[in-house]
Amino acid sequence: MIDMTVKIPGLELKNPIMPASGCFGFGKEYAQLYDLSQLGAIMIKATTVETRLGNPTPRVAETSSGMLNAIGLQNPGLESVSNSELPWLEQFDVPIIANVAGTTTEDYVEVAREISKATNVHALEINISCPNVKKGGITFGTDPAVARELTRAVKEVSSVPVYIKLSPNVTDIVSIAKAVEEGGADGITMINTLLGMRLDPKTGRPVIANITGGLSGPAIKPVALRMVYEVSKQTQLPIIGMGGVTDVDDVIDFLSAGASAVAVGTANFVNPFVCPEIIGKLPERLHELGYDSIQELIGRSHRL
Amino acid sequence: MIDMTVKIPGLELKNPIMPASGCFGFGKEYAQLYDLSQLGAIMIKATTVETRLGNPTPRVAETSSGMLNAIGLQNPGLESVSNSELPWLEQFDVPIIANVAGTTTEDYVEVAREISKATNVHALEINISCPNVKKGGITFGTDPAVARELTRAVKEVSSVPVYIKLSPNVTDIVSIAKAVEEGGADGITMINTLLGMRLDPKTGRPVIANITGGLSGPAIKPVALRMVYEVSKQTQLPIIGMGGVTDVDDVIDFLSAGASAVAVGTANFVNPFVCPEIIGKLPERLHELGYDSIQELIGRSHRL
Amino acid sequence: MIKQERMKVVDQQSIAKHIFELTVEGSLVDEMAEPGQFVHVRVADSFEPLLRRPISIASIDKESKRFTMIYRAEGRGTQILADKRAGDEIDVLGPLGHGFPVEQAEKKAFLIGGGIGVPPLYELAKQLNSRGIETVHILGFESKQAIFYEEKFKALGDTHIATVDGSHGTEGFVTHILNELPHDFDTYFSCGPTAMLEAVQWAYPQKRGFLSYEQRMGCGIGACFACVCRTTKSETDYIKVCSDGPVFPAGVVIS
Amino acid sequence: MIKQERMKVVDQQSIAKHIFELTVEGSLVDEMAEPGQFVHVRVADSFEPLLRRPISIASIDKESKRFTMIYRAEGRGTQILADKRAGDEIDVLGPLGHGFPVEQAEKKAFLIGGGIGVPPLYELAKQLNSRGIETVHILGFESKQAIFYEEKFKALGDTHIATVDGSHGTEGFVTHILNELPHDFDTYFSCGPTAMLEAVQWAYPQKRGFLSYEQRMGCGIGACFACVCRTTKSETDYIKVCSDGPVFPAGVVIS
Ligand SMILES: Cc1cc2nc3c(=O)[nH]c(=O)nc-3n(C[C@H](O)[C@H](O)[C@H](O)COP(=O)(O)OP(=O)(O)OC[C@H]3O[C@@H](n4cnc5c(N)ncnc54)[C@H](O)[C@@H]3O)c2cc1C
Ligand SMILES: Cc1cc2nc3c(=O)[nH]c(=O)nc-3n(C[C@H](O)[C@H](O)[C@H](O)COP(=O)(O)OP(=O)(O)OC[C@H]3O[C@@H](n4cnc5c(N)ncnc54)[C@H](O)[C@@H]3O)c2cc1C
Ligand SMILES: Cc1cc2nc3c(=O)[nH]c(=O)nc-3n(C[C@H](O)[C@H](O)[C@H](O)COP(=O)(O)O)c2cc1C
Numbered sequence A, B: 001m002i003d004m005t006v007k008i009p010g011l012e013l014k015n016p017i018m019p020a021s022g023c024f025g026f027g028k029e030y031a032q033l034y035d036l037s038q039l040g041a042i043m044i045k046a047t048t049v050e051t052r053l054g055n056p057t058p059r060v061a062e063t064s065s066g067m068l069n070a071i072g073l074q075n076p077g078l079e080s081v082s083n084s085e086l087p088w089l090e091q092f093d094v095p096i097i098a099n100v101a102g103t104t105t106e107d108y109v110e111v112a113r114e115i116s117k118a119t120n121v122h123a124l125e126i127n128i129s130c131p132n133v134k135k136g137g138i139t140f141g142t143d144p145a146v147a148r149e150l151t152r153a154v155k156e157v158s159s160v161p162v163y164i165k166l167s168p169n170v171t172d173i174v175s176i177a178k179a180v181e182e183g184g185a186d187g188i189t190m191i192n193t194l195l196g197m198r199l200d201p202k203t204g205r206p207v208i209a210n211i212t213g214g215l216s217g218p219a220i221k222p223v224a225l226r227m228v229y230e231v232s233k234q235t236q237l238p239i240i241g242m243g244g245v246t247d248v249d250d251v252i253d254f255l256s257a258g259a260s261a262v263a264v265g266t267a268n269f270v271n272p273f274v275c276p277e278i279i280g281k282l283p284e285r286l287h288e289l290g291y292d293s294i295q296e297l298i299g300r301s302h303r304l
Numbered sequence C, D: 001m002i003k004q005e006r007m008k009v010v011d012q013q014s015i016a017k018h019i020f021e022l023t024v025e026g027s028l029v030d031e032m033a034e035p036g037q038f039v040h041v042r043v044a045d046s047f048e049p050l051l052r053r054p055i056s057i058a059s060i061d062k063e064s065k066r067f068t069m070i071y072r073a074e075g076r077g078t079q080i081l082a083d084k085r086a087g088d089e090i091d092v093l094g095p096l097g098h099g100f101p102v103e104q105a106e107k108k109a110f111l112i113g114g115g116i117g118v119p120p121l122y123e124l125a126k127q128l129n130s131r132g133i134e135t136v137h138i139l140g141f142e143s144k145q146a147i148f149y150e151e152k153f154k155a156l157g158d159t160h161i162a163t164v165d166g167s168h169g170t171e172g173f174v175t176h177i178l179n180e181l182p183h184d185f186d187t188y189f190s191c192g193p194t195a196m197l198e199a200v201q202w203a204y205p206q207k208r209g210f211l212s213y214e215q216r217m218g219c220g221i222g223a224c225f226a227c228v229c230r231t232t233k234s235e236t237d238y239i240k241v242c243s244d245g246p247v248f249p250a251g252v253v254i255s
């Protein structure tokens, strides 16, 4: 028997696979397709204090082996998430990681305090890295001192462990990771999207109404993997890795590079069954590689 | 008649298309395939003071719509480039942009001083952004003050205009661009590769001997385009844009975003005739779009 | 129920300039019901192109477990789709969204379509006719070469064609035809470019109408918030074209 | 001269486990001369996979303007290649590099190959034979299922097979066979995994030998410095496998 479980702060995962925030809504749509209890966890869409309408459309554009999005943190707001989305998810035997976003430290603190009280929220993912909001968001993720203080503030109020979601749009991701470690973070999730742009060659106009958007999908996997490798080498924090995962070997790569669990984002749009399919294939792949547990594989690239 | 010419400091280009540094050697190989005089310019492989052997192999790895490389600035050294490569290139009616690399400011200064004396070198491209050298290189490109001082030092000794090649692996590329503008740069070339990594899922080992490498090709085009757009909006310097260009519409995109000319890197490996093919298609594509000259198209995305 | 299936290509025909008719077979067809629903098609096993393409269901044949899509091969994805041949397989996710409410029509319906908005109106016309509803088809195309299914629509009811360049039927837009026709219908159904949908709503402010909208999509099933539109209901209300639509009653969507 | 051509697939056969024989036709064949040269194949028009794949020329038929490649379909690119059928086109760049110097053999040559290093030895054997040189073939494979071209080599000269699992011929590596054979040849030619090339050079320190090397490639024509190896000549000397090789005299390349 292959041991698929992973234990990281707040989370006892039956397997290391979870959908990434923003690519799975609040689970309702995918629940039509398969039993969500199969998942290791679910990272729900970013929640802000107030209802957010997000950016104008078009909000997505395709690129080579990737896509751009500028959804802009559209979500029904803290109250509705707490009173309706989270209770609905209780029917499934799956821990929820609540993605928290905001414009000011107070926003983050308020959402974190409230949402961490929900019984099925086992961890928070603090989104200091969304490239698609004009204020706040992006600077929190690019300045180590600011990131550290935000982490502290959120840690103070959260009833569950706090993971900080890092932005790849920085010169030195390790310095941000170390800063949030100092700030008391329980873990790191990475990476969010790379800031990119697509133009319509006919008109010269940006395809995305917001002009720029966040690049995700297989195109960014090499960058994500490199960053996970660097951060796992230089901090002690557990990492939930993501960026371009589409199949079981991508998961193997992220675990090897040092991630303790792996999130799948864009690939859900291409194959809505991708998460359960990967979960199904993982034990056999581990066996082929000669491993008995996920635990053994984590960080093996550093031990070669 | 469509006016394909572009005039930027030091360079009177018959068309805006040129092979990117490191993807075209010193021209000899491609000269077997077509007449290099067709090209707008040639960016030759990075030249350092001494002969460099570069990194161990494997030095390249394929990724989704991209590739990683860690050549590590292998080149025959200043003397050999000056005495043999550059004179050989004189048989072609094409301006050379010499790519200059080094580990210390003194290295850069020495190469810049000497190589800028060659009659066919019309501009320098200062590679402050190569992710594949262990010392020097990378920090020059990530700290605005250091980049400014290096620019100054090189400007002082160069006999031809100086373009600085920016790294995309930074939090704020505009701040670097502004710094080199202050330092007296005549232009900017961008972007160099994104730092990435690939693992072999069977073994967990990095595929590239150097562990990490630079990501290039269509995968990075959205990031490149976004950065060119930002920098062209916030500085006055002419830009030679690059990153993932494979066809004529990619060129249209970079020009629209604000580049004055466009370099083609990785695509040369996929289709060695890509540069002359794009040059052949450009006039008709401009005509279709209703433009009479390259000049009119440059920066149109900012004027919408 | 939404299914994902590798469906078998039965037939692919070029039926007008850049327009292809693609028929596929599989048990996913059992799930199809409303005209105006769509499928989300993965055109290649590669991740280049990455995203699925939303294509309307143009006609359904439950017995043979086949359905037909009609699409314009223009961009990268649809061009790859156009290369598929009988015997190939394509990955189809569907049926998606909510289609035209056929039960809302009483006696006579106007079906107003433009370009690649025309295909879903064909299954709609078939279903309305089989319910005894008279259908009038007002269809707009770029030019004569771009017209498809004219005869098929004629077989189901009065059919009026407009072409932008005047090379066939009325010169101009469908609204030019609408201006000439008596308002003797109870319900209209429309699919086409947003500007056309606007014009149609403007033309019949008093009529019951249903319009099918387009938006760029990510997931196609309601999870990613790519395809939202605001509504007339309130400042903060919005719909998702993929899962709440693509068909909405007139007067609801701010496009 | 190096050419880039969309060549026509004439035939594709599965000839052993995961091993395919692909024959293509086009005027690029006119440029082919030396056995041991290779071509750089673009397996799809898409940029996914991005890079070309280097594949050796396994046999040349100048008259019909055809040549044959033999390859293992293992990774993403070669698997796509394996789907090509007669009538399809593939984009071939070649011929590339410098091959085996057939004129160096005097009377009798050993041709020593392992796995997917075996294919170029076939054209080599043909050319040596037509020059009146006797060839002995020592070929190593994983297992019986992986063996190809045994009969074809036998038709040209003495042929010895080793398999790692012993399921056919000698159990073990080609070196096990070499140990048993008299050193009655003047020249050897070898292509296969680096470890095998090392072992072969070790076995015949006094003989004239030529070895074909493998490296990951970018451009395939000498411009990108991806495929370099250092040499025994000096601390700073290096060669490029793609354009200086892939074939080098024994004792030159540090691998
Ligand atoms: C609900 C719905 C039903 C549709 N039904 C049909 C139909 O029956 N027949 C038909 O020909 N077309 C239909 N379309 C439009 C069709 O989806 C686009 O023409 C197609 O996605 C373009 O893909 P491409 O590969 O040609 O273009 P590309 O330029 O390669 O597309 C790039 C990206 O943009 C998206 N995109 C481009 N144009 C559109 C568009 N107009 N609407 C939505 N996304 C777009 C693509 O899906 C892809 O993600 C429908 C669209 C929607 C939303
Ligand atoms: C000069 C030369 C001649 C060759 N001749 C043959 C031949 O006749 N028959 C044959 O089966 N193989 C041959 N090979 C090896 C062949 O190039 C690789 O097996 C093939 O590139 C693997 O591609 P893939 O799509 O299966 O693997 P992937 O894993 O998808 O390849 C990913 C990348 O790595 C490169 N790569 C992977 N393995 C190798 C390798 N062993 N050598 C070089 N690059 C590699 C690929 O070219 C590609 O760029 C030759 C290699 C060289 C250098
Ligand atoms: C449409 C879309 C919406 C996203 N929304 C969020 C979000 O609300 N919060 C967040 O932290 N990340 C968000 N992300 C980022 C993903 O969670 C993930 O970090 C990123 O897409 C990289 O993973 P991938 O390549 O597997 O998609 C979003 C990504 C996409 C594509």
Ligand SMILES: Cc1cc2nc3c(=O)[nH]c(=O)nc-3n(C[C@H](O)[C@H](O)[C@H](O)COP(=O)(O)O)c2cc1C
Residues within 6 Å of the ligand: B020, B021, B022, B023, B045, B046, B069, B071, B073, B099, B127, B130, B165, B191, B192, B193, B215, B216, B217, B218, B220, B242, B243, B244, B245, B263, B264, B265, B266, B267, D218, D224
């Ligand atoms: C194999 C390889 C070698 C490179 N060598 C250099 C170099 O020597 N100097 C430099 O400034 N950039 C070098 N680059 C970066 C390219 O010039 C270019 O900036 C980058 O590849 C992005 O463009 P592309 O996507 O078109 O390849 C190299 C890129 C590749 C792929």
Ligand code: FES
Residues within 6 Å of the ligand: C216, C217, C218, C219, C220, C221, C222, C223, C224, C225, C226, C227, C228, C240, C241, C242, C243
């Ligand atoms: S396309 Fe994802 S919500 Fe509509």
Ligand code: FES
Residues within 6 Å of the ligand: D216, D217, D218, D219, D220, D221, D222, D223, D224, D225, D226, D227, D228, D240, D241, D242, D243
């Ligand atoms: S592959 Fe580019 S130099 Fe050999």
